[in-house]
Amino acid sequence: MKGFQSVTVSSDNAFVDIGGGIAWSDVYSKLDSSSVNVVGGRVPGPGIGGFVTGGGGYSWLTNQYGLTGDTVVSVEMVLPNGTITRASEGENEELFWAVKGGGNRFGVIYSFRFVPLPSFPSPPTLTRRTN
Amino acid sequence: MFNTTLKTQSFNSFVQSLGVSNLQAGQRGTFNTVSLESYTPAVLEQIANQTEFWGKQSLLHSGTFISFDIEPFLNYSQFARDAAWPHTNNALPLNLYFSWTNPAKDGFWKRAILEASRVIEETARQEGQGVGELLLYPNYAMVENEVGRVYGEGDGNLERIEEVRRRVDPVSFSFFFWPWMFCLFCRIALADV
Numbered sequence: 001m002k003g004f005q006s007v008t009v010s011s012d013n014a015f016v017d018i019g020g021g022i023a024w025s026d027v028y029s030k031l032d033s034s035s036v037n038v039v040g041g042r043v044p045g046p047g048i049g050g051f052v053t054g055g056g057g058y059s060w061l062t063n064q065y066g067l068t069g070d071t072v073v074s075v076e077m078v079l080p081n082g083t084i085t086r087a088s089e090g091e092n093e094e095l096f097w098a099v100k101g102g103g104n105r106f107g108v109i110y111s112f113r114f115v116p117l118p119s120f121p122s123p124p125t126l127t128r129r130t131n
Numbered sequence: 132m133f134n135t136t137l138k139t140q141s142f143n144s145f146v147q148s149l150g151v152s153n154l155q156a157g158q159r160g161t162f163n164t165v166s167l168e169s170y171t172p173a174v175l176e177q178i179a180n181q182t183e184f185w186g187k188q189s190l191l192h193s194g195t196f197i198s199f200d201i202e203p204f205l206n207y208s209q210f211a212r213d214a215a216w217p218h219t220n221n222a223l224p225l226n227l228y229f230s231w232t233n234p235a236k237d238g239f240w241k242r243a244i245l246e247a248s249r250v251i252e253e254t255a256r257q258e259g260q261g262v263g264e265l266l267l268y269p270n271y272a273m274v275e276n277e278v279g280r281v282y283g284e285g286d287g288n289l290e291r292i293e294e295v296r297r298r299v300d301p302v303s304f305s306f307f308f309w310p311w312m313f314c315l316f317c318r319i320a321l322a323d324v
Binding site: 024025028029031032037042043044045050051054055056057058060062063065066067069070079080081089094095097098099100101102103105106107 | 141142143145146147149150202204205207209210211212213214215216217218224268269270282291292294295296298299300302
């Protein structure tokens with residue numbers, strides 16, 4: 001899955017598409033210069049691939065936004081029979097339900113679409129009062 | 132975690148500073164988990180007790196690392212979407228990780244982590260925590276746990292997962308990819324050896 005490591009923020013910041021082969025720490029690295037963040041893993045190492053299908057997942061942002069799976073809009077995947085398909089709330093709903101924690105036996109997810117969040121604001125700049 | 136870079140920093144910088152996942156690279160190890168309603172003093176005391184107890188066993192059994200990660204999230208069920216791993220009751224995942232070097236000690240440490248988990252869960256149960264209702268987090272749970280502890284029992288959840296799996300994978304190509312199914316497959320396959 002090393003070829004699936006792209007992170008793309010839509011032009012209107014409405015969603016973030018992330019390839020199924022990337023590690024979470026690389027996701028954050030790629031989003032660092034953007035104005036958005038995602039609810040993802042907590043340490044370098046774990047990849048996105050098994051994270052959502054493994055129940056994921058707990059995030060530093062879970063207190064504010066829930067588990068990673070609660071912020072997934074849709075997935076694109078290859079089924080065991082080779083069919084490429086998309087699943088979301090509205091399309092292949094049972095499959096979408098199943099991949100959120102039900103394991104990796106439903107196929108290979110090569111792209112996840114997430115709701116992006118505002119990144120944490122930079123610390124406020126102290127300005128000298130002139131009056 | 133082992134973060135010595137406490138300072139105001141970007142989210143990315145913060146996550147990168149937590150790079151300890153390969154701390155025990157090249158060694159043998161296992162994760163497990165207990166799901167709790169609350170990290171009470173009694174539970175925390177038991178966790179400390181288990182850390183000490185199994186830590187002392189390390190020297191005799193090639194143990195190198197005993198870890199209990201306490202993860203006290205606030206309520207998050209209000210964000211829960213319907214999902215194959217239900218998470219609507221604010222379970223708090225305790226993350227256990229033991230590592231060792233001698234393959235001959237695999238059995239010992241697997242039993243150890245299960246026993247540590249059992250004792251902590253029992254402590255919580257004794258003080259009234261409804262731990263039996265809380266599902267184990269699949270990303271942490273050892274395959275030796277009953278699948279019903281991870282996905283629920285008697286509520287149709289497992290059956291619903293299996294129904295989806297049957298529809299997309301009728302010939303069971305993926306049968307051996309998911310840990311609990313892999314274990315079953317191995318037992319069947321090795322039975323002929």
